[in-house]
Amino acid sequence: MSKALHGHKARKRFGQNFLHDQNVISKIVASINPKPDQNIVEIGPGLGAITSEVLPLAQSMHVVELDRDLIPKLEFICDGKGTLTVHQSDALKFDFSQLADGDHSLRVIGNLPYNISTPLIFHLLENHKVVRDMHFMLQKEVVDRMAAHEKENNYGRLSVMTAYFCKVEPLFLVGPGSFNPPPKVESAIVRLTPYETLPFPAKDLKILQTVVTTAFGMRRKTLRNCLKKIISAEEIESLGINPTARAETLSVETFVNIANYIFERPAAEQS
Template sequence: MSNKPAGHKARKRFGQNFLQDQGIIRRIVRAIAPGETQHLIEIGPGLGAITEELLDLCQRLDVVELDRDLIPILRTKFFSYAEKFTIHEGDALKFDFSSLQQQDEQLRVVGNLPYNISTPLIFHLLSFADQIEDMHFMLQKEVVDRLAAQPGESAYGRLGIMAQYYCHVEPLFLVPPHAFDPAPKVDSAIVRLIPYKELPHPAKDIDKLAIVVRTAFGQRRKTLRNNLKPLLSGDEIEALGIDPGLRPERLALTDFIQISDYLSSKQL
């Protein structure tokens, strides 16, 4: 926020850029629309710009923060919310988000995610998809483009395919560099991920699907025949009704599921 404590500088190693534009903060909170009976989790609250708004609107808020120097600042700032505000010092990449779930409640996750951990953190959170109602993230626009990309688009790849397997992906709006301190060199964007209650295209083996997608995009410029050679032959790909001469970005999610289901059946 604009009332940044003296002496605390954003740390490059944590990828910190503190949100300070009040108009953007309010717009993000409106998009999240916290409910007074809901349990929210904020990843990387920083100096609490969004935290403050969320606390006034939800029943319970847990935050996960890696920078230990920020924790006393947050504790002091939100001491009056002690009954519904809990800080967890730790790395969100290793955090067990299911440990925060009470009974059968669905968690709502929000966060301004640093570029250097955004992709692995989203993959980590997808492993808790059945316990999460929705996720709202501020990310570099490039990452949001990848999450929402469709077959044939340059941004289409492993991240978007696996995110869209688990979730409906909805880009919301752009956030300009001047909304932050320090200002990043790129545009950011807000995205909403809503995990499906029932997967529209369930794979027989999700681990197998992840391997197929990762292997297919190992070298983007090469064809499926070349990239998937460790898993199956060009003739086998063709027998599935898929052209082995295509590059991986031409395939839909359902095509990758078809390949992974074939491999699962082959190994039974």
């Protein structure tokens, strides 16, 4: 790996931090547990630290890489280890459903750039029906927010929408020294497993997203104040919810109940 690193400087604009700790790489690969004939796609493979270990076990995989200068190095490192299909693309704009060969067929992995990790997670959640599971290296703070439950300080929009679609399992921490260059934050590995059947299905996903985003838009305000343009305090109370409560006290199920009420109420009542 040192030869591969030579001559390529990590690019800040791409959020590049290259993983080099072999113990960590081995733990990540063991967590993924890749098998032949699985439909594996890696986001941001970089210099192939994980790719070169997963590919021989999976025999074939797709990778999505934005930095075109890395692609020849990646292909060289992975030569002879299996069939590698490279998509030179921005993962935020990439249509992951085009790689699916059935429902819940994709296994998505990656060391996600910190600067785009949250919007990228939301982009992938939109494709939840074609994804079997996701294993990501993320900033520890992001993983903590994903795994947070109601009434916890870091519970927010990311927590609610991730838990709506997926089972969230933080796996282990990764220190800055495992990367080149070392990031200024601690990292963590998380496993996200989309539900085949949603526990609390929303009748209209866009309404749910609007309710959640609006409710957390002004965290210190009550539901009565945050949501007044889309639902009245009386309607909130009719659902058995205290309108003076704050967003961080509401469960995923409660947010879905609010969204479904808004969807189902007569058109004359829609604001």
